[in-house]
Amino acid sequence: MRFILPVIAALLVAGCSSTQPAGEGRPEMKTHRVTGEVSTLVNAGLDRAFDQSVAAVRDDLQFTVESSAKDALVGVVKARTAQNKLVTVTLNKKSDTITSVNVSAGAFDSDVATAVAEKISSRLQ
Numbered sequence: 001m002r003f004i005l006p007v008i009a010a011l012l013v014a015g016c017s018s019t020q021p022a023g024e025g026r027p028e029m030k031t032h033r034v035t036g037e038v039s040t041l042v043n044a045g046l047d048r049a050f051d052q053s054v055a056a057v058r059d060d061l062q063f064t065v066e067s068s069a070k071d072a073l074v075g076v077v078k079a080r081t082a083q084n085k086l087v088t089v090t091l092n093k094k095s096d097t098i099t100s101v102n103v104s105a106g107a108f109d110s111d112v113a114t115a116v117a118e119k120i121s122s123r124l125q
Contacts, residue, residue, distance in 0.1 A: 028041075029118075029121075031113070031114065034107065035104065035107055036105065036107045036108065036113055037104045037113060038102070038103045038104075038110060038114050038116075038117045039100060039101065039103075040100070040121060041100050041101070042099050042120070042121055043098060044097070044098075045096055045099065046070070046072075046074075046075060046091060046099050047070075049075070049091050049120070049124060050068075050070045052123040053077050053091060053101070053120050054077055056119040056120045056123050057077060057079040057089065057116060057119075058079070061115070061116065061119060063082075064079060064080045065078070065079045066079060066086075070091075072093070073093050074090070074091065074093070075089075075090070075091040076088065076089070076090050077089040081105075081112065085106060085109060086105070086106070087103065087104070087112060087116055088103070088104045088105075089102070089103050089116065089120070090102045090103075090104075101117060101121075103116045
């Protein structure tokens with residue numbers, strides 16, 4: 001037991017992640033192996049990225065948007081799938097033309113988070 005706890009702690013601190021390389025018209029996406037969060041950068045300002053994120057989860061993926069809020073630096077969209085799984089999209093302004101997009105759907109639903117991140121990215125191209 002003494003050996004297992006340090007290993008688990010090291011994995012959490014190290015932030016184990018995998019990277020989906022950029023491809024034809026697709027930005028690089030990183031998936032955190034422990035939390036399942038998918039992150040990417042998009043070439044869009046925060047306002048446009050936020051609007052397209054809401055549209056992607058509501059219109060394209062047909063999730064139920066529970067809340068959406070944005071200020072000058074951060075935007076957050078919370079939505080639920082038909083299976084009642086919470087999906088959270090957090091957008092952070094990096095510059096006037098670059099926004100980081102982080103999508104979380106739970107540790108075991110990184111495929112859902114990836115689908116959301118890809119849909120948002122495709123709307124912004």
